[in-house]
Amino acid sequence: MPKMIFVNLPVADLPRAMRFYEAIGFTNNPQFTDDTAACMVLSDTIFVMLLTHPRWQGFTTRPMCPAGSSEVMLALSCDDRAEVDRLVAAGAASGGTADVNPPEDHGFMYQRSLADPDGHLWEPFWMDAAQALGETQQEEAAQ
Helix, strand or coil: CCCCEEEEEEECCHHHHHHHHHHCCCEEEHHHCCCCEEEEECCCCEEEEEEEHHHHHCCCCCCCCCCCCCCCEEEEECCCHHHHHHHHHHHHHCCCEECCCCCEECCCEEECCEECCCCCEEEEEEECHHHHHHHHHHHHHHC
16 A cells, blocks of 8 residues: 655634645545544645644644744645646635745756745645756766
């Protein structure tokens, strides 16, 4: 069985957060959703659990990071550059903040950043793995 990942994120406004994640391609799993939490599905193995602050605090005694601080940066692969741009535009139109960090274009890799309405940082990216591998091999040969 493939490993699954559930990213748990505290949110101030659950319906707003759900709208944001639906706008960037997640779907809601109502089986694991109630007034305090929502399971948002990206694929068969990738899930985001949106938890109201009280629900989040039921899982840990550690304090929540203040909005705007850096807790984690979640990189999400995309099929092409256009998908990166579409995802960032859709997220910004749904209450997120586009390009919290400057976009980066390395030729073989293109990435942008997007903060959700609660400040959680996503970094959609596209990478040409074959070209990236070729550049890595060229760098090693030059050393």
